[in-house]
Amino acid sequence: MSGAAEARPKVLVARMLLPAGMELLAERCEVVEGGLDVSSERLLELAPGAVAMVADPTVAVGGELLDATGPQLQVVANFAVGHDNVDLDACRRRGIAVTNTPDVLTNATAELALALTVAAARRMSEAEASLRAGRWVGWDPGAGLGLELSGATFGVVGMGRIGRRYAELVTPLAGETLYVSRTPKPEAERDLSAVRVELAELLGRADVVSLHVPANPETTGLIGSAELRAMRTHAVLVNTARGALVDSAALARALQEGEIGAAGLDVYETEPDVPTELLQAPRCVLLPHIGSATTTARDGMARMAAENVLAVLGGSEPPNRVV
Ligand code: NAP
Numbered sequence: 001m002s003g004a005a006e007a008r009p010k011v012l013v014a015r016m017l018l019p020a021g022m023e024l025l026a027e028r029c030e031v032v033e034g035g036l037d038v039s040s041e042r043l044l045e046l047a048p049g050a051v052a053m054v055a056d057p058t059v060a061v062g063g064e065l066l067d068a069t070g071p072q073l074q075v076v077a078n079f080a081v082g083h084d085n086v087d088l089d090a091c092r093r094r095g096i097a098v099t100n101t102p103d104v105l106t107n108a109t110a111e112l113a114l115a116l117t118v119a120a121a122r123r124m125s126e127a128e129a130s131l132r133a134g135r136w137v138g139w140d141p142g143a144g145l146g147l148e149l150s151g152a153t154f155g156v157v158g159m160g161r162i163g164r165r166y167a168e169l170v171t172p173l174a175g176e177t178l179y180v181s182r183t184p185k186p187e188a189e190r191d192l193s194a195v196r197v198e199l200a201e202l203l204g205r206a207d208v209v210s211l212h213v214p215a216n217p218e219t220t221g222l223i224g225s226a227e228l229r230a231m232r233t234h235a236v237l238v239n240t241a242r243g244a245l246v247d248s249a250a251l252a253r254a255l256q257e258g259e260i261g262a263a264g265l266d267v268y269e270t271e272p273d274v275p276t277e278l279l280q281a282p283r284c285v286l287l288p289h290i291g292s293a294t295t296t297a298r299d300g301m302a303r304m305a306a307e308n309v310l311a312v313l314g315g316s317e318p319p320n321r322v323v
Helices: 019-028 040-046 063-069 088-094 106-121 124-132 161-170 186-192 199-205 225-230 248-256 295-313
Strands: 010-013 030-033 052-055 075-078 097-099 153-157 176-180 194-196 208-211 236-239 262-265 284-286
Touching (some): 019 295, 052 295, 063 088, 075 295, 088 097, 097 295, 106 124, 106 161, 106 208, 106 236, 106 262, 106 284, 106 295, 124 284, 153 161, 153 199, 161 176, 176 199, 225 248, 248 262
Parallel strands (some): 010 030, 052 075, 153 176, 153 208, 176 194, 236 262
């Protein structure tokens, strides 16, 4: 019997972690991985005895899982910057640290928001689908007309890390940049000439509305029927933040009825289900939650999640503490 092996702390990786993080953890810990298709019942079986858990946006970390894991659990390291999948109060009450992976995914997510902006404005999904289906019969001066972005008014909802980077990326195109944030962002106002306004004003003036706020009780349902009606009829809505921000039935209706011009979505209310009405809606680009899916970002996130676990287990302050 090896004393050293016995002393290795158990880390539960709820689903999977890329090698950049796994290798760091495996040097010092016994790592148990649930796998990509782990069920919530299986997680409850794997959890007991873990001193650290690596979760991701698909893993609901609440009282039941925390209780099953046991009182020795010290940290939940979320493999994401968003942490709406983690019950922060339940962790706080149990003295469990919660960490996330900010910054390393900012470029990737902002770039995807830019890609969705252009793809939705220029109706790329339907154009490509038509070509692939053999329906393209030649250049047509009136077909597939979209929104020109040069000189457009961009509306950034949530001027945090990703919102700011998106604003930087669109600045060369923007006629004007409006933003909504809880607190003023003097640097964005100085460097990007961004103007802070109320959401109602942004919705009424912007040609593009891009969402970058976290999902929380305050932002759930931020964009519903009334907000969609307040948008310009040619405007593009982009959501790379969280599905909970947008009422997808209302969005599908707004697209069907021409209340807004187009939408580009990376996230949905109950992933991986994509509401049928959205699948059927016109002028809508739909991606499967790939905002942070670059090698650079995902390796950085994996390393960061592992470093947060190791810091807590080593008795240090984790670099990316949320709670
Ligand atoms: P962040 O730096 O914390 O920025 C969030 C911004 O939202 C902050 O400016 C904050 O204002 C603002 N905000 C928060 N609550 C608000 C409210 N109720 N009303 C108005 N503004 C509010 O976060 P981030 O790193 O940019 O990430 C943003 C979100 O993107 C994450 O939470 C996550 O859900 C999502 N995300 C998605 C993907 C993907 O794969 N699609 C990838 C990464 C992130 P203050 O600055 O005043 O606090």
